[in-house]
Amino acid sequence: MAQAVGEWYKQMPIITRSYLTAAVVTTIGCSLEIISPYHLYLNPKLVVKQYQFWRLITNFLYFRKMDLDFMFHMFFLARYCKLLEENSFRGRTADFFYMLLFGASVLTGIVLVGGMIPYLSASFAKIIFLSNSLTFMMVYVWSKQNPFIHMSFLGLFTFTAAYLPWVLLGFSVLVGASAWVDLLGMIAGHAYYFLEDVYPQMTGRRPLKTPSFIKAMFADEAVVVARPANVRFAPPADELHGD
Numbered sequence: 092m093a094q095a096v097g098e099w100y101k102q103m104p105i106i107t108r109s110y111l112t113a114a115v116v117t118t119i120g121c122s123l124e125i126i127s128p129y130h131l132y133l134n135p136k137l138v139v140k141q142y143q144f145w146r147l148i149t150n151f152l153y154f155r156k157m158d159l160d161f162m163f164h165m166f167f168l169a170r171y172c173k174l175l176e177e178n179s180f181r182g183r184t185a186d187f188f189y190m191l192l193f194g195a196s197v198l199t200g201i202v203l204v205g206g207m208i209p210y211l212s213a214s215f216a217k218i219i220f221l222s223n224s225l226t227f228m229m230v231y232v233w234s235k236q237n238p239f240i241h242m243s244f245l246g247l248f249t250f251t252a253a254y255l256p257w258v259l260l261g262f263s264v265l266v267g268a269s270a271w272v273d274l275l276g277m278i279a280g281h282a283y284y285f286l287e288d289v290y291p292q293m294t295g296r297r298p299l300k301t302p303s304f305i306k307a308m309f310a311d312e313a314v315v316v317a318r319p320a321n322v323r324f325a326p327p328a329d330e331l332h333g334d
Contacts, residue, residue, distance in 0.1 A: 104176040117152040132219035150220050171233045184309040189301040194228045197279040227276025231256045235284045
């Protein structure tokens with residue numbers, strides 16, 4: 092069993108493996124009180140006035156307490172991040188890293204701007220960790236790039252992957268969880284999808300071209316393609332949100 096898990100982990104592409112490792116180590120560290128979440132959460136005042144720039148990164152690594160919600164997001168992170176990196180971004184590690192950087196920047200910008208809007212500032216002030224939103228962004232981008240894959244939820248109903256984000260959002264609402272986190276991920280995902288896939292076809296220009304200095308950080312390697320099966324099962328509704 093341990094050997095199988097080790098092989099599965101080694102076969103992960105570099106970005107997926109690095110992000111998953113950082114997320115698991117950070118969350119476990121907080122659960123064991125080795126790391127304090129108060130040193131990780133997104134706080135614009137501390138970033139600007141006390142130069143705690145690490146918060147711009149660490150708020151994407153902490154997935155809160157170790158529960159079903161954590162397992163759910165680790166499953167989505169490992170699965171859809173891996174599928175994107177091995178398929179849509181095969182041989183384009185730098186482009187995949189730039190997608191995550193773009194998504195993280197958009198999410199951070201939305202929270203910062205939303206915190207200054209009357210009547211909305213209270214809602215955005217509660218969003219101090221954006222890890223779940225970044226994971227949801229990857230799900231959204233994958234669903235847009237694989238819209239015709241058939242999926243099923245517990246055998247109750249079937250749908251195509253294009254509707255996966257909306258199905259998950261609907262269940263978030265049904266279980267009484269805040270939909271803001273999922274909505275932010277959908278907004279960031281759609282912004283990337285439009286600028287990377289739709290806008291270039293309309294104008295012939297690609298505004299999200301990966302900077303050369305990021306490309307220089309990664310060497311393209313041969314990646315084993317993981318073809319998704321034709322039917323995928325979403326997790327149970329009570330696993331969508333553990334809070």
